[in-house]
Amino acid sequence: MNDEALLPRDTPVQLIDPDGRPVEDAQYSVSSTDVLLHAYRGLVEARRINDQCTALVRQGRLAVYPSSHGQEACQVGASLLLGEHDWLFPTYRDSVAIIARGVEPADAMVLLKGDWHSGYDPRQYRVAPQATPLATQLLHAVGFAHAAKMRGEDTVVMALCGDGATSEGDFHEAMNFAAVFQVPVVFFVQNNEFAISVPLSRQTAAPSLAHKAIGYGMPGQRVDGNDTAAVLAVLGEAVSRARSGGGPSLVEAHTYRMQAHTNADDDTRYRERAEVQAWVARDPLVRLQTYLRAQGVLDEAAEDALAAGAEEIAAELRRVMNADADLDPEDLFRFVRAERSPQLDEQWNLLKGEIDRDQLTDAGGAR
């Protein structure tokens, strides 16, 4: 591939403009309305889950929720492009990408509720546990893809991260390893403009994050992250390249985090309301809705049905989150090692003794 082919465009690829009108593009094309309708359902559900989880944090039912409100096109798009044997390596902000991959919403929230560190079996859904340390999961994705390539499997690995993660050393090492070994991985950076409070200008002096790709010898591309059709087209091309042995790519989505980093964050300290408001007009749901309506494949009745479906998901999530899980203290010791050590057995016996004594005391107090 020549240098030109590795460089991203000067502006993000866009196939549907913020007013829902199609944009002509020589290289990429809009998916079929069937695919986009399917994606739209995912967006509606993801938005409802994002908002429900934000509410659950206020009610004290989730310890924390890093919302991806506004980034649903990226998350749903990334998951929809993966086949049954592909793998997703998500971060803490990618809960709805995980759900779009099939994980039950309540299971996806186990980490954020605090019942355990991960609430689903990664092998069942081909979704790695959500990573909290930034960029570390990108290396796992590369190693996983490398192993798949060695075994001659056509697995593609989708590795997600944010703009802040691109400043980490592990980001660099992952890009470099992936390109040197030409492994089937797609690095998908959701540039939402802020790493907690620090703006993109403090993360990089590069023309764009996608420009970093050429330094590693892989193609980079920029995409309008609020344009579902463009995300599907650009990411889809990267997935195809990886699957056909063409190696890794870096795709940077330009999007915006509409809510604070988490409930613990006060975003009025670092960004103007006018800036947030300006992004409301670029909402990924409204844009796709307008397009699909203009195409004549989405009407009010269909919308109502989608909303009702999303409401059911939210109601089920509330039901599970409002119930206290039955937690087993022995779980603290069960999974630390494949074989439990005598030291861990000793410590479990100590805790068990404390619990038994407390229960005796409680029973005594009741008498």
Next chain:
Amino acid sequence: MTITHDDTRVEDAVTTATTQTMTMAAALNRALADALAEDPSVLVFGEDVGALGGVFRITDGLTARFGEERCFDTPLAEAGIVGTAVGMAMNGMRPVVEMQFDAFAYPAFEQIVSHVAKLGNRTRGAIRMPMVIRIPFGGGIGGVEHHCDSSEAYYAHTPGLTVVAPSTPQDAYSLLRAAIASADPVVFLEPKKLYWSKGEVDTSIRTPLDTAQVVRDGTDVTLLAYGAAVPLALEAAAAAAEDGRSVQVVDVRSLSPFDDATVTAAVRSTGRAVVIAEAPGYVSVASEIQARVFERCFEYLAAPVRKVTGFDVPFAPPKLEHWYLPDVDRVLDAIDSLHWDEDA
């Protein structure tokens, strides 16, 4: 080459146990070669492990014999080596990675403590990390700074990691085979100073990863040591014997999980103990051993448990390292201080 997911063992691998005299470096090389031959999911990678055969030649000849897909050089990036090993282990491989020197492993520390050690626990055992991180450790070879750290406490302190350090070619071989076969991640600490020490190796032996071993019998005092400190302990025991003291030596060997049973029984049998290790003594594996012995053997002890360790300073420059490293005299002084008069 295509690696299959099943556990087919290659039949033409070494099947008859042989006992041979070899160096610890050769024993480690043999262990890697035998594991690569027997299990197609085993991979060896790191910096300079290919054509060069590793800076200590531990991977000598492996690329030539098994091909570049089984033993390969990576970009110079320690977090990358361990981080990609995590993904490989998730996807059915058994990576055995080399960190070139102890202090060069620190960029990989986040991957080791945040992911290698925790993924099994986070996923309720759905994902295990069957990998070995080989780290040449310790001094005594005249290396300049950042080449001679004793970093074992960092790893032993981390729940989820198995940490072992061999002191003989036999244990180097059989502990490494056991480490590669383990479902848990193993930090495998190779005492550089002993790479060229020789001993008999029986390739049919597998040393469990959670056992200490009594390597010299004695009745007056127990020396507890691991890695390069074990030959030192044996030397000190021989010297003490000339003064009429009967000294027992235990090779602790498994730093985590720790073999309390063997160590406790040994110290109770003598009533005196000295822990010997190269690492700085403050908040160290040696201080943990000392504390465990106090807890379990207090009423059997005739004297406080002493420890002989490196000083609490960054590892010494080559021309000063003989002042830093524990030596026979320091061990003998510690033995002499164990309240022998009161006992008489």
